Amino acid sequence: MTLKNQVAIVGVGESDIGKVPNLSGLGLNAQACRRALDDAGLKPTDIDGLLTAYSFTEPYTMLGASLCEYMGLKPRMCASMVAGGASPGIMLRHAAQAIASGTAETVLVCAGENRATGLGREAAIAVLTNVGHPQFEKPYGASIPGFYAMVAQRHMHEHGTKREQLASVAVNTRAHALLHPQAQMKTPLTIEQVLSSKRIAEPLGMLDCCIISDAAGAFVVTSASRARDLKQRPAYLLGIGEMHTHEHLLCAPDLTHFGAAESGRAAYAMAGLCPADVDLAQLYDCFTIVPILELEELGFVAPGEGGAFFADGHAHLGGRLPVNTNGGMLSHAHAGAAGAILGIVEVVRQLRGGLGARQVQGAEVGLVHNEGGILSSHCTLLLGNAPG
Numbered sequence: 586m587t588l589k590n591q592v593a594i595v596g597v598g599e600s601d602i603g604k605v606p607n608l609s610g611l612g613l614n615a616q617a618c619r620r621a622l623d624d625a626g627l628k629p630t631d632i633d634g635l636l637t638a639y640s641f642t643e644p645y646t647m648l649g650a651s652l653c654e655y656m657g658l659k660p661r662m663c664a665s666m667v668a669g670g671a672s673p674g675i676m677l678r679h680a681a682q683a684i685a686s687g688t689a690e691t692v693l694v695c696a697g698e699n700r701a702t703g704l705g706r707e708a709a710i711a712v713l714t715n716v717g718h719p720q721f722e723k724p725y726g727a728s729i730p731g732f733y734a735m736v737a738q739r740h741m742h743e744h745g746t747k748r749e750q751l752a753s754v755a756v757n758t759r760a761h762a763l764l765h766p767q768a769q770m771k772t773p774l775t776i777e778q779v780l781s782s783k784r785i786a787e788p789l790g791m792l793d794c795c796i797i798s799d800a801a802g803a804f805v806v807t808s809a810s811r812a813r814d815l816k817q818r819p820a821y822l823l824g825i826g827e828m829h830t831h832e833h834l835l836c837a838p839d840l841t842h843f844g845a846a847e848s849g850r851a852a853y854a855m856a857g858l859c860p861a862d863v864d865l866a867q868l869y870d871c872f873t874i875v876p877i878l879e880l881e882e883l884g885f886v887a888p889g890e891g892g893a894f895f896a897d898g899h900a901h902l903g904g905r906l907p908v909n910t911n912g913g914m915l916s917h918a919h920a921g922a923a924g925a926i927l928g929i930v931e932v933v934r935q936l937r938g939g940l941g942a943r944q945v946q947g948a949e950v951g952l953v954h955n956e957g958g959i960l961s962s963h964c965t966l967l968l969g970n971a972p973g
Contacts (some may be wrong), residue, residue, distance in 0.1 A: 589855050590972040592681040593812035593819035596625025596805035597930040600697060602918045603769045605799040610643045610698035611655045613801035613920075618656065618695050621803040626816030627691065632805075634662035634689030636680055638672040638696035638922035641712055642703030652695070662689045669957025670869055671827075672696060673802075673926035674964030678825050680806045690807060697801020697923035709797065716959070718833040730794060730872070732834050732959045734786035737874035739840035741788065743889070746877065748788055750892030752779035754873040755792050755915050757900050762912025764902075764943040769798055770916040779873075792915075793873040800918035802926035804933065809972065820933040823950070823973040824858065825966040826851025834959045844963040845882035845954060852952075852965040853884075856973055860884040863967070864948040865935055866906055867928030869956040870913040876900075879954050880908070883965065907945050910935060925955040929966075936970040 598620025600613040608616065614637065622629065635658055637649045645651035649665040652658075662683055666672045673696055680692035704712065717727030740746050756776055762768035774792065782790035812819035828844030828851075831837045853859055860883065868876040868883075877891035885906055886894050894900060900908035911917045911931040914924035932951035934940060949971070955964045 586685070587855055588681045588685060588825060589823055590809055590821055591685045592806050593809050593821045594804045594933050594968065595807055595812045595815045595817055595819055596621040596627065597933045598624055598803045599767060599927055599930055600801040602767050602798055602800045604701045605699065606702045608699060608799065610640045610703060611652060613697050613699055613799060614652055614695045614803070615656050617697060617801040617803040618693055621693065621805050624817060625805045627805060629656065629658055631691050632658055632693045633660050634680065634683055634692035635660045636676040636692060636694045637665055638676070639665060639667045640698040640921060642698045642700060662692070668962045670871065670922055670925040671955040671957035671962035671964045672922040673929055674825070674953065674955035674966050675827060677806065677822070677929070677966060678827060678964065681822055681825070684806065684808055692806045693803060694806060695801060695803035696921065696926045698921045699799040700920040701797050701799045718835060721835055722833060728786065729959070730786040730789055733872040733874060734789045735834070736840050736960065737788055740874060740878065743841055745889070746892040748780060749776055750896045751788065751793055751873040752776045753896040754870065754876055755779045757895055758870065758909045758913040759916045761902065761910050761943065762916035765911050765917060768912045768917045769796055770912065789872055795871045795914040795919040795924065796916065798918040798920045798923070800920040800923040800927070802923055802930050804926070804929055818937050818970060820936045820968045820970060821972050823967040823969045824852040824854070824856030825964065826855065828963045829961065831961050832958060837960070841878065843878065843882065843960040845879050845956070845965065848963040848965040849883040852967050856967045858950065858967060858973065862950050863906065863952045864950050865910060865932065865945045866908050866952045866954070867932050868908055868954050869925060870909055870915050871919070873915070875956065876908060879956070883952070883954060902943065902945065910943055910945060928953050932968050936968060
């Protein structure tokens, strides 16, 4: 079933970002949802479907139903999805399928939590270390940064990727964050600062790791025909693809090739596009090695050339392919699946235009790649400011 041109994103919103002690995780989601509805010119009563992700800070098993209760929504369709950072893209796919099948007409999608103020130090450490296969990884002191460090080490071994190239990813996204009014990080960053930052898991230092935020994002999806009559210029779904290769890293087929290539091929095929047609990309960047891998797997550069692409400035605004123009999860915001959904929000805004110094000139097609787990689950989507 092709979803090309069948649906469009008509409203986007993000919550307050950083440390927001006056809002719970539900409150952040509700704030982002309200802003997305206002952006679309819609009312809560216009929503007949809601999809959300997960939360480490809220005590609700049925997070979607709890959020509907909190916001006074009574949709015909509601679910909570757990695919890590890949959840927002996958939720967009489910929303599109629901609209195409007639299950729902207008679906609200949101994700986020108060991870900065809602988790104490011990709880935050528990989140980072409560990972890995219970028999074959966890007993050996596995951690999320440790797993991604293994991937970085392997990429450096196979392709000669340098620490300076990893650092250039963080510097690139920080420069973009300085242009975003909502971004959490607002001080310039240098290669030297990244290289000298506290070691977390070799070769990754603290500034190679995503930030921790209170944050949420939301978007509204409806049919392409209805989208034309609403407040904002629609961002049409041109193509979307999904791939899941493993849960535990020991079962991954490879340490430098994951499922992004497959999800990317499916998205390109549905859209009838190729990497050369893409004007900007929002790539999942929980650690600096990740967008390098994704850039390669999604066909923008050959294997082993991702690090040089960032180091040579090609991912910067005005470069060959601007990457993470909102500052990404390294500098804009990261709270559970919020970082990934805010990438979708950014591409929609870029396709509308009018972002000043942060605007990608002539942007017509944007790619978003969401990744969950330890490079386990992948969703690639292509959005356009006109039907493809």
